[in-house]
Amino acid sequence: MNTDLHGIVISRHGKEVLIEDDQGMRHRCVTRTQLDAVISGDRVLWQQQSQGHGSITRVLPRHGELHAISKTGKPRVVAANIDIALVVCAAQPQLQIDLLDHYIIAAEIAAIQPIILFNKIDLLSAEELQVVHSQLDLYQTLGYRVDYVSLHQAIGLVALQDELAGKTAVLLGQSGVGKSSLLRELVPGATARVGELSAEQGKHTTSHSELYHLPNGGYMIDSPGVRSFNFIPVDAATLAHAFVEFRPYLGQCRFANCSHTHEPGCAIKKAAENHLITQQRYDRYQAMRVENTI
Ligand SMILES: Nc1nc2c(ncn2[C@@H]2O[C@H](COP(=O)(O)OP(=O)(O)OP(=O)(O)O)[C@@H](O)[C@H]2O)c(=O)[nH]1
Ligand SMILES: [Mg+2]
Ligand SMILES: [Zn+2]
Incomplete structure (x- = not known):
């Protein structure tokens, strides 16, 4: 019976994943189809099959994805x-x-x-x-x-x-x-x-x-040169929170679900008017909201 070993993913080429073990040795691994998303930086459990070859059994929980x-x-x-x-x-x-x-x-x-x-x-x-x-x-x-x-x-x-x-x-x-x-x-x-x-x-x-x-x-x-970089759609609240200078004002708008665009009593709009948030970044938020919100 094979035991599970720890590894870190170096790179992936199609179905073949190159991993490094705790001793710094590299192994070519196959993945199961349901582990399709395994990618560089992943910590994985794997089993050795032959010299330099193995199979990935699990992708460990990620942070910073x-x-x-x-x-x-x-x-x-x-x-x-x-x-x-x-x-x-x-x-x-x-x-x-x-x-x-x-x-x-x-x-x-x-x-x-x-x-x-x-x-x-x-x-x-x-x-x-x-x-x-x-x-x-x-x-x-x-x-x-x-x-x-x-x-x-x-x-x-x-x-x-x-x-x-x-x-x-x-x-x-x-x-x-x-x-x-x-x-x-x-x-x-x-x-x-x-x-x-x-x-x-x-x-x-x-x-x-x-x-x-x-x-x-x-x-x-x-990572590959990302030409038309676009991230997965996020809701307005997540997007607003990603603008660091918005954070002190979040939760202070009149409406809890404020989109910070047209609503009266919007703390973000007010901060922009008072130049506490730059027009440039406020405009960027608006543009990204239109492009990216679900
Ligand atoms: N003048 C100058 N050229 C540089 C400097 N650093 C890199 N380059 C040149 O810029 C060009 C592109 O560099 P790369 O490192 O291939 O760029 P990259 O970001 O990896 O590009 P992709 O892989 O296509 O995403 C090369 O011709 C480099 O020699 C620098 O400090 N000054
Ligand atoms: Mg490059
Ligand atoms: Zn608002």
């Missing part, structure tokens, strides 16, 4: 047991604040701590960098960590490495911002491919989630 809508429109888990979402943006491709908000809100909904990483500062003049600061200072005010880095010039990574030690982080951000490059800096020996041309897709983009060890303990997960 990140969902996205796949190209076919179905919700899917991108990564599991995440503590930190490293939201990478860059000088090139151009910073998209709406996308940044989407990543941050998705992280907040999943109770994952977002950290914003602005990469490729080597491409910007002092004036241009100032413009970026004026866009990202808001997020610092909201309590988020914002790091300005250049992976090419090795600027700004030391403090981040300390912050990540012992945690599990996932890399988010649009294609080309430098997620795989960051991974190669943070994880010596990582083989993540950095955007060169491939015949098939036009780009060597990362095509599946993979988990890597951080040198000071903890893990990093490189």
Whole structure:
């Protein structure tokens, strides 16, 4: 009779799941069909079948589960047991604040701590960098960590490495911002491919989630470049709570089920009018509510 062993999921390719056991040995495992959602970062129970091969019997309960809508429109888990979402943006491709908000809100909904990483500062003049600061200072005010880095010039990574030690982080951000490059800096020996041309897709983009060890303990997960990122629909209350600056006012509206759009006596609207919530984030809430509420 086989005994159940513990493992952590490194990556998944179709039905085959690569796991690592407590001794750091890797095994190719098959999953049962009902365990379809097993993904990088999952802690699993598994049984050895032969040298280097096994079968997963159970996926252990998760925290910090990140969902996205796949190209076919179905919700899917991108990564599991995440503590930190490293939201990478860059000088090139151009910073998209709406996308940044989407990543941050998705992280907040999943109770994952977002950290914003602005990469490729080597491409910007002092004036241009100032413009970026004026866009990202808001997020610092909201309590988020914002790091300005250049992976090419090795600027700004030391403090981040300390912050990540012992945690599990996932890399988010649009294609080309430098997620795989960051991974190669943070994880010596990582083989993540950095955007060169491939015949098939036009780009060597990362095509599946993979988990890597951080040198000071903890893990990093490189997820596929999410182009049209969209998270699974949430109700208005969950969405409002994901906007951190709304939280002090939640529960103070005249109506308990206030959508913070048109209702009289809305504490959120009032806070926005009084500039305690920025117009930009209030508008983003409205837009996301329309797009995402069930
Ligand atoms: N100038 C400059 N270029 C950088 C920097 N970091 C990364 N790049 C370049 O940006 C390009 C994209 O980097 P990747 O790491 O492949 O980007 P990615 O986010 O993993 O992209 P996907 O896998 O498609 O999601 C590569 O050509 C890198 O060499 C930087 O600090 N400065
Ligand atoms: Mg990549
Ligand atoms: Zn309200």
